[in-house]
Amino acid sequence: MNNVWVVDDDDSIRWVLSRALEKAGFDTRQFSDAESVLGALGSSTPSVIMTDIRMGKMSGLDLAHHIAEHHADVPVIIMTAHTDLDSALASYKTGAFEYLPKPFDLQDAIDLVKRAIEQSASSQSVASASPVAAKPEFIGEAKAMQEVFRAIGRLAKSNINVLIRGQSGTGKELVAGVLHKSSPRSGKPFVAINIAAIPAELLESELFGHEKGAFTGAIERRVGRFEQANGGTLFLDEIGDMPAELQTRLLRVLSDRRFYRVGGRDLISADVRVLAATNQDLEARVKDGRFREDLYHRLNVIRIDIPTLFQRTEDIPVLAARFLKSCSAELDVDEKVLSDESIAAMKEYSWPGNVRQLENVCRWITVMAPGSVVDVDDLPPEILVPDEQVKSGVSDWETALSELARQKLNLGEENILGELTPKFEGLLLKAALQYTGGRRQDAARRLGWGRNTLTRKLKELRVDVD
16 A cells, blocks of 8 residues: 655644545655654655655755655655745755645645656656746745646756747746746846737848848848847747748748848858747637647647736735835835735736736835825725726626527527536536646536536536646
């Protein structure tokens, strides 16, 4: 039988987790500190070790380092209440199998242990990461944000192309910057270009450079972004706006790693990792013929989906506190503090501008709020006005559903619920699984179903989890 060692200086956490694991069929052994684990490893070896980060003299990270060096076949799961990017990257740096932020769902922990045992048995390894300084935006307890942290950790030390998807203001360039800093290319250039901000007729020259006299106004040779990023990383923001003819040329460069400057005859080699970002549905653009399918697959080796701020409203208090602190230091004024009522109002707002908008609101508050404690009436007007965007969205789908029902009734159709309910449930199921990163237990809870119900619905509705 598989044996799981639980290491935590909190008695209650050890007891609850051990009891849940035992009910799932595992043998468990509890330890209150890392030193005891080292002593026990002399006489026995567990299947999995689950350890907290902060404990006594020796931390869970130090323990994980030791396990990786002396017992590399034992997977380590790091548990931590510090849900920021630094903690995630530090955990992966130790060679840990996975990073599990507290509080966690017990079923998720059990599933993770099972996966660790399966993966250990097949001798698979997980990519490690190097610690990098976390930006204020890269903090958060929301599970959707934790998935981003995990992805960054797993991708560190790699040269794989990554597609970053997210709305404007969610931090796509920041994610790209962290991926570069934690990669083997960290000592080389990180070059960013916003495709949508460059006129189409100038974009080719911006990317690939040009020779003197290549076109009117080309009074001297220009080195393009690919050459500037040689050996490092090129970040192509808003890649969905790239003109079709340049998509073809970009695909060729990604395949051959060579190109000509505009008007040039010399073939130039460039060793560049490409990170691309978009706020558009590239799959839909591929179907419409507006984006090359082969280029999409070349860029979309790994995809990171960044949640909107409205999808991670539980992070608003800590993000706002960070921004208010930095704004007060920047403007050399007293730091403002949000009241509970103000935080509640901000959580109700949809934040179309996402984290960038929150930072701007905090700057506005720092300048305009009269007192040190910010009440609801002190918030910017757009936060207090009813959110018509969200309300109109709700109204639109309800109106459309009502109209569809009328049409079917007028056509004399029967069993309308039997036809529409599976479609309705299927859409909700896909949205919930996408939001939770495929975690079925969490998706079931969000929908108000039991895990067994969700599993049954997946089969009945033939929902493609991928």
